[in-house]
Amino acid sequence: MQASTTEKGLEAEYDQLAEEYDSTREVPTDLEVGAVAGSLEGGKAILDVGVGTGRFAKPLSGLGFEVTGVDVSRRMLSKAREKGLDRLVVGDAYRLPFVEKSFDSAVIIHVLHVVADWASVMREIGRVTKGNVVTILRVPQGPASPVAQGGGPTPAAATTPGGYPVRTQHRMWENEQQLKERVPPVRLERIRDETLQIPIAEAFKRLEAKRSVGMQMVPPEMRRAMMERIIAMRGDQFVQRRIVEDLAVWRAEQLEGLPK
Numbered sequence: 212m213q214a215s216t217t218e219k220g221l222e223a224e225y226d227q228l229a230e231e232y233d234s235t236r237e238v239p240t241d242l243e244v245g246a247v248a249g250s251l252e253g254g255k256a257i258l259d260v261g262v263g264t265g266r267f268a269k270p271l272s273g274l275g276f277e278v279t280g281v282d283v284s285r286r287m288l289s290k291a292r293e294k295g296l297d298r299l300v301v302g303d304a305y306r307l308p309f310v311e312k313s314f315d316s317a318v319i320i321h322v323l324h325v326v327a328d329w330a331s332v333m334r335e336i337g338r339v340t341k342g343n344v345v346t347i348l349r350v351p352q353g354p355a356s357p358v359a360q361g362g363g364p365t366p367a368a369a370t371t372p373g374g375y376p377v378r379t380q381h382r383m384w385e386n387e388q389q390l391k392e393r394v395p396p397v398r399l400e401r402i403r404d405e406t407l408q409i410p411i412a413e414a415f416k417r418l419e420a421k422r423s424v425g426m427q428m429v430p431p432e433m434r435r436a437m438m439e440r441i442i443a444m445r446g447d448q449f450v451q452r453r454i455v456e457d458l459a460v461w462r463a464e465q466l467e468g469l470p471k
Contacts, residue, residue, distance in 0.1 A: 236266065243347060244270045246402045246458045247318060250345045251276065254315020260304055260336055261322030265291035271318075272296065279314070281307060304332045309339045316343045317463075324349075329386040330469050333394075337466030344463055347402070348391070350455035351384045391459065394469065398460040406453045 248271060251257060255277045259268045262280025264287055272278050272295075281302040282288050288299045302308045304326065317340040319332070326332050336344055391399070 239267055239270060240403070242402055243267075243456070244274075246400070247271065247320070247345055247347070248274050248276070250343055250398065250458065250460045251316040251318075252342045254342055256313070256315045258307075258309070258314040258317040258336070258339060260307070260317060260319040260332070262291060262296075262299065263287045265294050265296045267318060267320050268296055269294050305335060307335050307339050311338055312341045312463075313339045315341055316345065318345045320347050321349075323386045323390065324384060326386065329390055330393075331471075333390065333461075333466045334469040334471070337461075337463045337469070340463040342463060344461045344466055346387075346459050348387045348457045348459050349384065350457060352453045352455060394461060394465050396459040396461050397465075398458070400458045401455070402458045403454060403456040406451055408449045408451055411448045411450050 244267065247267065255275070257271065257276045257278045259265075259271075259278050259280040262268050262278075262282045263284070265280060268278045268280045268291065277298065278296070279298040279300065280288070280291060280296060281300045281304070282291075283301070283303060285301055288301065291299055300308060304322070305328070317336050319336060323329050323332070323346065333344070
């Protein structure tokens with residue numbers, strides 16, 4: 212199915228990210244997978260919207276679910292196939308290529324913050340789903356803060372050489388918050404709250420590998436120089452990253468009834 216104009220940008224971005232996507236993301240924890248699986252009401256036919264490389268579809272399939280993954284990026288789906296997943300469909304989340312009530316339940320994980328119109332996407336998921344629609348919502352904790360090794364003073368934030376502006380993902384967490392307020396989930400449960408300490412050199416290497424949306428505005432040669440400079444200056448420091456996540460569950464009829 213051909214992607215809409217709205218999703219063309221996502222298709223190109225994630226095609227570009229496919230080769231290194233898994234290496235720049237954390238592996239889903241057993242607690243995350245277990246929480247999602249426990250919310251699928253025992254139905255076997257599951258739709259994974261924005262399946263990507265199959266990070267959640269693979270372990271859910273291992274638990275006996277028949278997971279169909281849909282994604283706008285062919286290259287991401289290719290990576291999912293390499294993991295042994297075969298129920299994969301190229302499709303647009305705004306116009307899912309399935310008839311009404313095709314699936315027992317659905318999951319959409321780490322996707323809502325990149326779509327422009329979350330209501331249309333969730334309404335479409337409600338249309339093709341009979342039971343629960345499940346997601347993991349990241350609870351924003353503010354920017355990560357560098358801390359010097361040994362408890363020294365926190366250095367000032369790095370600036371972009373050359374004065375290039377860094378555009379942020381302005382919808383980050385806003386879509387999730389709006390969804391919760393507009394359609395209160397039938398279940399909302401805290402499933403993760405932990406603080407990770409990552410060497411700053413590794414953190415910025417991950418940032419470079421992700422080719423994040425904000426960094427796209429910086430020319431490649433300037434981006435490389437910036438990363439090398441920061442890594443050289445802060446190689447003995449760490450980034451503390453607190454991760455807080457909630458499991459949220461809606462009934463399909465709640466979402467299908469979202470007004471257009």
